Amino acid sequence: MEFEVLGSVRLREAVPTGRLRRTLLGVLLANANRVVPSSVLTDAMWGDQRDDRVVRNLHTHVHRLRGVLGEPGRLRSEPEGYLLTVLPGELDAERFEALIEDGIRTSAHDPGRGAELIRKGLAIWRGAPFGGLDVPVLHDEARRLGEQRLLATEELYTAELAAGRHTAVITELTELVARYPLRERLHGLLMTALYRGGQQAGALAAYRTARAVLVEELGQEPGPELRQLERRILTGEPIETARVVAVPAQLPHDVRGFVGREDQLAELDELEPGEIVAVVGEGGVGKTALAVRWAHRARERFPDGQLYVDLRGYGPEEPVPPGDVLAAFLRELGLDNAAIPDDVSERAARLRSLVDGRRLLIVLDNARTVEQVRPLLPGGSSCAVLVTSRDALAGLVAREGAHRIRLGHLSHDEAVALLRELVGPRIEEVVPALTECCARLPLALRLAAETINARPGWDLDDLLTELTTAPLDVLDAGGDEETGLRAVFSWSYRCLPPEARRLFRVFGLRRSREVELHALAGAGYRATRSLFDALLRAHLVEEVAPGRYRLHELLFAYAKDLVEATDERAAPGRLIDRHPTAEVLPLARTAAIRRREKTRTRARLA
Template sequence: MEFEVLGTIRLRDAGRDAMLAGRLRRTLLGVLLANANRVVPAGVLTEAMWGDQRDDRVVRNLHTHVHRLRGVFTQPDRLRSEQDGYLLTVLPGELDAERFETLIEDGVNTTAHDPRRGAELIREALGIWRGAPFGGLDVPVLHDEARRLGEQRLRATEELYTAELAAGRHTAVIAELTELVARYPLRERLHGLLMTALYRGGQQAGALAAYRSARAVVVEELGQEPGPELRQLEQRILAGEPIDTEATARQATPAQLPYDVRGFSGREAELATLDELTPGALVAVVGEGGVGKTALAVRWAHRARERFPDGQLYVDLRGYGPDEPMAPGDVLTAFLRELGMDGSTIPPGLPERAARLRTLVDGRRLLMVLDNARTVEQVRPLLPGGASCSVVVTSRDSLAGLVAREGAHRVRLGRLPYDEALALFRGLVGDRPGTAAGTETALIERCARLPLALRIAAEQVNARPCRNLDDLLSELAGKQAVLDLLDAGGDRHTAVRTVFSWSYQRLSPDAQRLFRLFGLHPGKDVDACALAALADAGHRATRSLVDALLRAHLVEEVAPGRFQLHDLLSAYAADLVASTDRLDEREAALTRLLDHYHHTARAAVDQLEQGGLVPESPVVSTPEFESAAHALRWLDAERENLVRAARFAVRQGRPYATMHLGGVLFRYLSSGAHHQQALVLYQDALMAAREQHDVLEEGHANRYLGAVHYRLGHPDTVREHMHLALRCYQRSGAVRYERVQLLNLGVVCTWLGRYQEALGHFAEALARYREAGETEVSTVDGCAGALTNLGRVHCFLGDYEAALAYLTEALALPTGGQDRRNALEAHLNTGIVYSRLGQYERAVGYLERVRAGAAETGNRLLQAGVFPLARVYWRLGRRAEAFDCIKNCLAVVRGTGDRLAAASVLTAFGDLYREAGSPAEAMPYYREGLAVAEAIGKPYERGRALAGIGYASADLGDEPVAVTHWLEALRVFEALGVPETAEVRARLAF
């Protein structure tokens, strides 16, 4: 394949020109080629193609254009969909821009020893150029690359004529150079080359006339004299001195780079980004303190110094540290001296010094490293004016003004990826035999993967040979300990706490307070609403303070609207809040945070289950939920924080906050199958209730724990917690919850195949709900739950008429406040009854409603429980949908670890394969379903799996195995009293 971007975008594939109709298709290919072999985010592509449109149609249209572009390739897998975007694979030599640049570099390198061959190679490169890169597409994301390639072309032109002059072809190139200086009148090097060609060709007067012409243009256009190289060239011509091949004399060549960092590791992606920068680039390397900005800049500068033969300037601007920041005027004085100016001739004013620097570096391939900048204003006077001198600025500030006004390319430096952090640490401490498994990982994470902290930790080990890594990890256990230990022997420049303090001290008082309050939050990441609750401030004011923390790189935005401190910064914030804020202020902030989480979680769960809203909260900045999907997104995003906050409340002496927040979260954690988090939360809640001697709350905690163990398939533990809950409710006189427990005990009996006992529990619960005569939501929900479960059990027993009667009554209940989950379960069981009656057209409507509702509310239990829809689809001839449905159900149970549903789904999957005529493929699902059913004590699914193995074995011609399994299934079904008994008995009779 051949790709061309130097001119109109073209693609040649298998020897033919591919059709790239339309601007959108060319734009798509152009952006992919500008980022060849790198993943291009979908957002970058949509913005390039459609601007700032953000609706769903744009995403669909992008997929369509990618699909069509892929269809043009004879190798469609060259264009792959990745997690965050798309990647186009381009092999070496396939892209004309790559060949163009390679030939230029080869030509420049060859010129030193064979200028004639060097000129040939550069001319070959220039011959590849067909016109404006990317066909002149007006796409902002391509502007930088197009400008870079254009600059490369001009550089190549200058190198071409340098090679031609070195080869002695002075007279031959005069006409071409004359045309070029007319086309590019501000390129001083071209003027110098023309002067050199004329002078060497015996035309001294012509050479001086060329200088005067160049000077007139520069003075008129720029208001300043030509650069020193051109002026020195004029003096040599006037003096009749020989001129070297470069046509210009070299000025002082500074080499100010500091010593390269020992043991530098990783950052290959960032180094590669810097490698791709064009001459004249302005780069801002930004990130938090200790992340390795200086190390990266210095490492790259050493690696790339050959690209800057005219020298490297370096200065520590001292923007963050114990010393006063350097004034721009002082930096300019130092730079001008280094570039050869006598101190007596340096202008006194800042603007004049800045102008003189721009003059001295104009046209020179020189690198400036402006390290540790505090503000944009500190940097601006130091910037060169031309396109030959590159600048790298490092700062803890985001330097937004430099990006917006000067067009700086920003490189955000985050913490080291784990593999790079490990390589750095091992490189510093060497091999440590006998270290416990996981110690290195834990140490690296305690150091937050910050290079500075890792280096200090390594020094702690190396300074005391008797200390091993396990000892160091033990010493770093606490938040305070990690800051105390990582102090680099008291060096104020490298102690972690001190390094952080330099950023903190630059904040406004309100921003400092918000940063400190971060240290109180028990979770990892947090949204602006929770921060507003902590700070007792409005959302807009809080967001403004967060922006200040982001600019200072004291906080990370880990997802849109979600913010996080890494472990060391969290320890620093906790240290500050404990030493700065009064106890009553800290207590009040925690109270506001817990109130915020409790109220907002209650509003989200209410919207999720009933579509309603709870009364307005006194807590500030509480989000409003417009839909169940919105509520679910918030709960999913905050789940870790909600559970941590509830458990944290116990340790803070707030047991009721734990119990109440746990109660609010119960339905969400259960339906979302977040079982492990629920277990630890409700164990804490049970402990808190017992410590408070609160029998009612103890009953709730036992009920919640019983429900979790129910989904995990632990029958003995379920019975224990459910009976304990019932006794607690009876002791506390909580009649309302006694009714709830009757329903729960009925559900447990259904699981264990004790159907008559289950019917008794459900009937008693229904009677009690009806006797109560209450009209509140809980009574309606209780009746709905009892009726739905009565219908479910009668369906198991084959009494479909009774089942439909109960389910119809459940669906007829008032829906104003009814729990949406109850309604969905009633629809689910109604669909199952109609399916068993063979009325598939009626069944499909009920079951599809359940599937849609489960997806909307994020109810993963129902997402798995809708597996009967697969059989209905199959019977309606919708075969592909049937397999898609059962595969989705199985994916859910595998993802949640819900063994109760797994047994049913696996057996249903086996049934579907068997009905499709594939008994061999059905067998593994039946056997896995049997193993799960036996492990969790679920007899009905055990019987179904046994029968399924029998049916599959018979289909495969293995009658003895079939009979063995049918006999066992028959014993199970007879004990349960279910209609499957007749089917198995009939097969055995046959």
């Protein structure tokens, strides 16, 4: 059995009839050998329709697709959705990638044979991936495959030049440069082919054309490799085959249902090569979503690639050591394992050398500390760095001059738009109340939307009641430690010093979500203020006025949850009594001190 997605979606043996069935097969093939949730399939096939007919129609189309497959057991029903089994070599995209990888590897010692293998892989293409299917869930995979094809094309002509076929490929390279004018590597290959074919003037003209396009379209001069190539042509130096440069494309999947953040996206658009931007905010506020959305939008500005890493600064796993990240980046940039130094500082220096002069975007997601970030920073002015963290990263701003963007909760209109995008018209009657129950926190809104979509029979008023009384239980994502709101809050809380944790739990003893510094400070004003500063840096509290602090509804529920979990409600003094210098006083003790002071004052006046 052979499946094809490089062009229109089809089986070699039969072509599924109808757009819906081709969409079903396309999404299953894009996720071959993985369970695809039913909700993903229905979204792809029918968009925002949410009724029982959609589920019945999905079952019908799955049944008919099984008939087309000829082997019904290949398409299995699972509790969460459907799984299509695809054996090795049956999917054309897999064969394409295997041939390209084999061709590139072979080119190192036999460029002629390597070029043949790469051409064989490129010949598999019949058209645009998943051709004719305008389905959002397939866009990223289609884009990834398209980028792989371009990279394979560049590798092909690198091998052809290494095999001495410079004159034979000039026409093909000229057509490719016209079709992809922003690919600097293609311009370099054309210049090399012309120069080695005895056309020095033509090679210099090709450079002027490349420069004009890059300046006009991107507002940037050509990169250092293209400029160096021009200098060597001007001086008549011999030019070997253009160096193979790995172009990473590591950005994760763009989030569905992204709304708002126009001001922050515009601020990121001002990011220039050589700059560092830190997007900071509390857990669940959408820092990663913003960073990934902008990075995808700005890909053309970084033609030498995009590096991405989740530093796991906050989560169930241990943070990723900088040395491990550096090793992964070096491998992605083409360095063999044997060439990667053991020492972290040497790895950092090697990274700076490799990226110098290249227009790269480096996304360092979910950082815990500045120390985790610093070794990963490039040294030159050609790369841009985008960092996300729950910490304010004050050291990165002060020492490295990073530009900080504080990400807050969505506006009311943005929260409403997100719910409408994720749930549809059914939500209209409870939208205003639901946005406030979720504190307009993007993660909470998404979890609420998933709860509604997963339980279509629920009465929405009942959901609102549960969100009001036990929000963290409703928004737990089925106990998912990566996503549940209680777990997400806990990662920030656990990173606090013990004294700051105790101060955070004090909020759980109060009826109001606000507290004033002087109400808790007693004689230890400075020490207590420093603890509040720790909460501010972790984005676990908001300073609404000087010395006045507030939690939003969901963090307030979490503070109460912590007090109940540790049985501190029964003995609130324990929150403070363990503090070594008793700098944070319980409210009752503070009030008693004030009463004694007032009594003494009256006595002196009398």
